[in-house]
Amino acid sequence: MPKPKNLQDVRDFLSAGKPLTARQMAEKMECNERTVRRCVEHLMNHEKWPVEAGSYGYRMRVPERGERRINGPEEIAALAQAHAALQRLGSSEVADKVRDELAKLCRRSVHFKEAGWEPLDGAILEEPAGGESGARQRVFGKLTLLIVQKRLAKLRYRRLEEEQGYEVTVFPHKWIFRDQCWYLVAEDLERGGQKSYAFPRIAAVETALTPDDFQVPLFVDHYAHAFGIWLPADPDAPLHEVCVELHGYWARIARERVWHPSQRVESLAPDHVRVHFRLNELVEVKSWVLKLGGAAKAIAPAELQRLVRDELAEMNRRYARTP
Numbered sequence: 001m002p003k004p005k006n007l008q009d010v011r012d013f014l015s016a017g018k019p020l021t022a023r024q025m026a027e028k029m030e031c032n033e034r035t036v037r038r039c040v041e042h043l044m045n046h047e048k049w050p051v052e053a054g055s056y057g058y059r060m061r062v063p064e065r066g067e068r069r070i071n072g073p074e075e076i077a078a079l080a081q082a083h084a085a086l087q088r089l090g091s092s093e094v095a096d097k098v099r100d101e102l103a104k105l106c107r108r109s110v111h112f113k114e115a116g117w118e119p120l121d122g123a124i125l126e127e128p129a130g131g132e133s134g135a136r137q138r139v140f141g142k143l144t145l146l147i148v149q150k151r152l153a154k155l156r157y158r159r160l161e162e163e164q165g166y167e168v169t170v171f172p173h174k175w176i177f178r179d180q181c182w183y184l185v186a187e188d189l190e191r192g193g194q195k196s197y198a199f200p201r202i203a204a205v206e207t208a209l210t211p212d213d214f215q216v217p218l219f220v221d222h223y224a225h226a227f228g229i230w231l232p233a234d235p236d237a238p239l240h241e242v243c244v245e246l247h248g249y250w251a252r253i254a255r256e257r258v259w260h261p262s263q264r265v266e267s268l269a270p271d272h273v274r275v276h277f278r279l280n281e282l283v284e285v286k287s288w289v290l291k292l293g294g295a296a297k298a299i300a301p302a303e304l305q306r307l308v309r310d311e312l313a314e315m316n317r318r319y320a321r322t323p
Contacts, residue, residue, distance in 0.1 A: 006031055010039035014051060014060050021057030142205050143184060147172045150216055152189070152208035158201045169208050170195070173219045187217040194220060242277040242285055243299040250295040274299065282307060 009029050013020055022033040022040075029036070040058055043049040052061045082102060086095050146153045153172050158165035170186035173194070177183075182199035194217075246254050251273045254265050262278040279285065286307040289296045298304045 006035055007039045007042060010036060011043065014040075014043070014049070014058060017060060019054075019056040019059035024057065139202055139205050140182070140199065142207075143172055143202075144175070146205075146207065147174065152210045152214070153186070154206045154208040155186075155197065155202055156204040157197055158203065165201075165203055170197075171217055173217075175199075185219070237280040239278045239280050240282060240301050240304070242279050242282070242301065242304060244275050244277075244285070244289055245297040245299050246273050246275060246292070247271060247295050247297075250292050286311060 006029050010025060013025050013028070022036040025036045026033045040051060040053075044051050050061050051058055079102065082098070086099055143153060150171075152169055154167060154169050156165050156167055168191075169189045170184075171189060172184055172186045174185050175182055176185055176196075184197040184199060184202065186195060186197060187193070188195045248271050251271045254273050254275050255267075259275075260277050260279070262276075264276040266274040266276065268274060277285070282301075282304050285304060286298075289298050289304075289308055290311060298308045
């Protein structure tokens with residue numbers, strides 16, 4: 001059956017959520033009311049849109065589970081991310097069931113039409129997983145389950161500046177994604193305080209025994225603007241007054257980007273600023289300064305300058321060696 005003329009316009013009107021009569025839509029589209037009604041009938045009978053009619057005209061009602069569809073850009077973005085996650089899962093009973101359900105949603109979408117799930121295969125380039133990807137997924141999955149179950153976890157963890165790991169019992173709050181890395185936000189039950197644990201440095205996880213009288217710690221959301229682990233890891237540890245000078249492109253970026261809640265930008269010239277932070281972790285700041293190359297200069301504290309100089313000296317020694 002051929003699609004009625006003006007069908008996409010009627011889709012757009014109904015998707016906006018505001019009730020409209022056939023006459024109101026016809027006036028906006030400069031067509032007759034019969035055309036609008038044909039479009040609505042097509043949406044209800046052939047595309048199974050949850051449209052209801054009344055004295056107010058036509059409007060979208062809350063869809064039942066079997067009628068839900070993917071239409072908006074936010075939903076398509078979420079679908080693409082789900083597709084990428086399922087690619088990493090490979091073939092399993094759970095993955096196949098999720099694919100089937102998402103494919104049904106796609107087939108009911110005006111964007112994917114009858115093609116279903118398959119168009120996303122060409123939209124996402126998924127790099128081959130490394131040899132330990134299965135083990136890493138198990139660690140991530142087990143911690144996610146402990147978050148959902150509100151149970152304690154024993155981590156085998158390694159600090160960035162250390163080679164040997166240590167064990168710590170934590171209450172896992174949430175995952176956050178900052179600076180291209182996942183971090184576990186958890187309550188350190190041995191040392192106290194809310195900490196961030198970089199996922200690549202979590203070697204193993206076990207379920208820890210939860211005492212009967214255990215009180216779930218309060219989650220404090222400090223993470224809205226921070227990236228990496230630029231948050232005070234220990235509320236009792238001393239804070240450093242950090243200052244980094246930026247030039248050129250990164251000076252301009254600093255005026256519109258918030259890297260940390262404590263950030264303060266001092267303008268020296270149009271392409272020259274000093275960015276101030278209050279932090280108690282300097283190793284991550286050192287890595288950030290080096291990443292920006294010649295556009296950045298560590299000003300304070302002296303310890304940060306020393307860390308950057310030592311790293312640059314080591315780099316010079318390596319490049320000075322004969323290949």
